[in-house]
Amino acid sequence: MLPPLFGGFKVTIRQVFEPRVTTQYPKAKQPKPPRLHGRHVLNRYEDGMEKCIGCELCAAVCPADCIYVRGADNPPDEPVSPGERFGFVYEINYLRCIHCDLCVEACPTQAITESKMFEFSFTNRADAIYTKRELVVDDDGKPQQLPWEDWRKGEDQHTSAWMRATSPSGSADYEGEVQWSGELGYGVRPPEGGQSGKRDDGATGNISVRVVERDKISRRLGGRAR
Amino acid sequence: MGDPLFLQGVDLGVFVIAVVKVVVAFVVLLVSVMLMIWFERKVISDMQNRIGPNRAGPYGILQTLADGIKLFFKEDLMPTEADRIVFKLAPYLALLPALLIFTIVPVGGVVTIAHHTVELQVADPPIGILFLLALSSAAVYGTMLAGWSSGSKYPLLGSVRASAQMISYEAAMGLSIVAVILESHSLSTRTIVGVQASSIWHWNVFRTGIVPFVIFVVAVTAELQRPPFDLSEGEQELVGGFHTEYTSLRFALFFLAEFMNTITMSAVIVTLFLGGPDGPGFHVVRWLWPILWFAGKTLVFLYCYVWVRAALPRMRYDQLMDFGWKFLIPLSLAWLLVLAALGESRPWGIAVLAACGAAYPLLQRSRDVSRQRRLLAAGEADLARSQAPPRPVLLRPVLPDEPVGGDG
Numbered sequence: 001m002l003p004p005l006f007g008g009f010k011v012t013i014r015q016v017f018e019p020r021v022t023t024q025y026p027k028a029k030q031p032k033p034p035r036l037h038g039r040h041v042l043n044r045y046e047d048g049m050e051k052c053i054g055c056e057l058c059a060a061v062c063p064a065d066c067i068y069v070r071g072a073d074n075p076p077d078e079p080v081s082p083g084e085r086f087g088f089v090y091e092i093n094y095l096r097c098i099h100c101d102l103c104v105e106a107c108p109t110q111a112i113t114e115s116k117m118f119e120f121s122f123t124n125r126a127d128a129i130y131t132k133r134e135l136v137v138d139d140d141g142k143p144q145q146l147p148w149e150d151w152r153k154g155e156d157q158h159t160s161a162w163m164r165a166t167s168p169s170g171s172a173d174y175e176g177e178v179q180w181s182g183e184l185g186y187g188v189r190p191p192e193g194g195q196s197g198k199r200d201d202g203a204t205g206n207i208s209v210r211v212v213e214r215d216k217i218s219r220r221l222g223g224r225a226r
Numbered sequence: 227m228g229d230p231l232f233l234q235g236v237d238l239g240v241f242v243i244a245v246v247k248v249v250v251a252f253v254v255l256l257v258s259v260m261l262m263i264w265f266e267r268k269v270i271s272d273m274q275n276r277i278g279p280n281r282a283g284p285y286g287i288l289q290t291l292a293d294g295i296k297l298f299f300k301e302d303l304m305p306t307e308a309d310r311i312v313f314k315l316a317p318y319l320a321l322l323p324a325l326l327i328f329t330i331v332p333v334g335g336v337v338t339i340a341h342h343t344v345e346l347q348v349a350d351p352p353i354g355i356l357f358l359l360a361l362s363s364a365a366v367y368g369t370m371l372a373g374w375s376s377g378s379k380y381p382l383l384g385s386v387r388a389s390a391q392m393i394s395y396e397a398a399m400g401l402s403i404v405a406v407i408l409e410s411h412s413l414s415t416r417t418i419v420g421v422q423a424s425s426i427w428h429w430n431v432f433r434t435g436i437v438p439f440v441i442f443v444v445a446v447t448a449e450l451q452r453p454p455f456d457l458s459e460g461e462q463e464l465v466g467g468f469h470t471e472y473t474s475l476r477f478a479l480f481f482l483a484e485f486m487n488t489i490t491m492s493a494v495i496v497t498l499f500l501g502g503p504d505g506p507g508f509h510v511v512r513w514l515w516p517i518l519w520f521a522g523k524t525l526v527f528l529y530c531y532v533w534v535r536a537a538l539p540r541m542r543y544d545q546l547m548d549f550g551w552k553f554l555i556p557l558s559l560a561w562l563l564v565l566a567a568l569g570e571s572r573p574w575g576i577a578v579l580a581a582c583g584a585a586y587p588l589l590q591r592s593r594d595v596s597r598q599r600r601l602l603a604a605g606e607a608d609l610a611r612s613q614a615p616p617r618p619v620l621l622r623p624v625l626p627d628e629p630v631g632g633d634g
Contacts, residue, residue, distance in 0.1 A: 005538070008536075008537035008538055008539075009533065009537045011537070012273040012533060012536040012537045013273070013533070015272070015273050015274065015275055016272045016273055018275055019275070020275055020276065020277050021275050021276070022275075022276055022277045024277075
C-alpha cells in the first residue's frame with residue numbers, strides 16, 4: 001500500500017485514461033430536464049383561440065413583479081378568447097423574472113406555461129420586455145423564435161406545464177394521472193411515473209441526469225463508459 | 227578548461243557563433259515557455275477529466291500567445307504606495323536568473339562549425355554550477371522586491387514567505403549539488419555531463435546513490451515555488467501572493483519567469499543527475515540525438531511537475547519549514563559526509579555513517595521538543611504532557627519531577 005500522500009498520484013494518472021466530461025457547449029447541449037423553467041409562452045386552444053382570459057392572477061402572484069396584464073372585453077364579432085374577457089396587454093420583463101413558475105400555477109386556464117429555453121441574451125432593455133405578440137405561440141403551437149434566442153431542433157417541444165397544484169388530493173404518487181397541461185400541436189403528454197418505478201422516459205420526455213451522464217462515467221463508478 | 231570556442235582567440239567567426247548561440251537559446255527558451263504553459267494546462271485538464279484550452283490554434287496550442295497578447299494590451303496599474311523604481315525593476319530581476327541559468331545547461335554534444343569546436347550550450351564557464359547557485363539565490367530578489375515594493379500587505383506576506391522558503395531550501399539544494407561535484411571532480415557542467423556519459427550506471431543519480439537526486443528535485447520544486455510548495459502565492463490566503471499588485475506586461479513577466487524557471491531547473495536536474503544529453507545515438511545526423519535525449523528527459527520532468535501539481539495539496543507553512551530544516555538539510559548533510567568519507571576509504575565511510583546514526587536521536591529529540599512547544603503554544607497542555615519527549619537517560623536522575631514545559 002502506498003502512503004496516502006502518494007495515493008494522489010495514482011488517482012490523477014488514472015483520470016488521464018477516463019473519458020472527458022466536458023460538453024462543448026455552443027456546439028453541443030446537454031439535454032434539459034422536462035420540468036425546466038424557461039422562457040414563457042402564451043398558449044392557445046386547438047381552434048386557435050387564446051387561453052388567456054385577462055384575469056391578472058399571474059401578475060398578482062408574481063413575486064418579482066415582472067408581469068403586466070390588462071384585460072379587456074372580447075369583441076363580440078371577433079372574440080380572441082372563449083371567455084368574456086381576454087388578455088389585451090400582456091408583458092413579461094425578463095430582467096426581473098426569476099422563473100419560479102408561480103404564474104403557471106396560478107393560471108386558471110393553463111394559458112401561461114414555461115418552455116425549456118433559457119438561452120436568450122438580449123442586448124437592450126426594450127428586448128428584455130416580451131410583449132404578447134412575442135409570447136403567444138403560433139398556429140402550430142410552436143413558440144416564436146426571436147433573433148437573440150438560441151433554439152435548437154426539438155427544443156420547441158415540451159412547452160406545457162407540470163400542473164403541480166392540481167395534483168389529486170396532493171398525493172405524491174401521481175402515477176397514471178394526467179399531470180401535464182395541453183400543448184397545441186402536441187396534445188397532452190403522458191404522465192411521468194417516476195416516484196413508484198415503472199417509468200417510461202421515452203414517452204414522457206423525462207431525462208434523468210444519471211442517464212445523461214452514464215456514457216461519460218466509467219464502469220468502475222457505475223457508469224457505462226468503457 | 228573552459229569553453230573550447232575561445233581557445234584560439236576571438237575572431238569574427240567565433241563572435242558570430244557566440245551571438246547565434248545566444249539568440250537561438252533565447253528564442254528556444256521563450257517558445258518552450260509558451261509550449262510549457264499550454265502543456266501544463268492540457269496535462270492538468272487530462273488529469274481532471276477536462277479538455278483544457280482548445281480554442282486558439284490546433285488543440286489550443288496558441289492559447290499562451292493569445293493570453294500574452296491580451297496581457298500586453300491591458301491597463302498597467304501601479305499602487306500609489308508602491309516604490310516606483312523597484313516595482314518596475316522587480317519583474318526583470320525575476321526573469322533574468324531564469325534566462326541566465328539556462329546558458330550553462332549543455333543541451334547537446336560538441337560539434338564542429340567552420341573549423342570551430344562548438345559546445346551546444348551558450349556558455350561553459352569554469353565556475354559552472356556555482357553560477358547556478360549564485361543565480362538561484364539572486365532569483366529571491368525578484369520575488370522579495372516585488373512584494374516589498376508593492377506597498378500592500380498581501381504581496382509583502384507572500385514575498386516574506388517566498389524568501390524564507392527559498393533560502394531554507396537553497397541549503398539542501400546546495401548540499402546535494404556538492405555530492406554531484408564530489409563524484410565528478412569538476413564544477414563545469416560540460417565535464418559533469420562528460421563523466422556521466424556512455425552508460426546509464428554512470429549517471430550521477432546512481433553514482434551518488436539516488437538520495438541527493440530526490441533531495442535536489444524536492445528542493446528545486448520548493449525553490450521554484452511550485453505546488454506543493456507554492457505558499458508564496460497561496461490564493462486562499464494571499465490573493466495572488468507577491469504579484470497581487472502587478473498587472474499587464476509586468477504580470478506576464480512574472481509568469482514567464484516562473485515557467486521559464488521550471489524548464490530551466492528541469493534541464494539542470496537532467497544535467498546534474500541524468501547524464502544531460504547522454505543516450506544511445508545512431509549514425510545518421512549524429513548531432514541531433516543528444517539534443518533529442520536531452521529534450522526527452524527534460525520533458526519527463528516537466529510532466530512530473532505538472533503531475534505533482536495535480537496530485538498534492540499545498541503544504542502548511544510550519545510543515546514546509548520542518549520538512550526543509552529538520553529533514554532535508556540533515557539528510558543531505560549526512561549523505562554528503564558519508565559519500566565524501568566513502569571516497570576516502572571504506573572504514574572512514576562506516577565511521578561517518580555511525581557518527582550520523584549517533585546524531586540522529588539528537589535530531590529526533592529536537593523535533594519532539596519543538597512539537598511539544600507548538601502544542602503548548604496552541605493551548606493543548608494535556609496533549610503536550612501526554613506526548614512529552616522522553617528525558618535523555620543521562621539527565622534523568624538530575625531533573626526534579628516538575629510539570630512539563632512550564633516556560634513554554
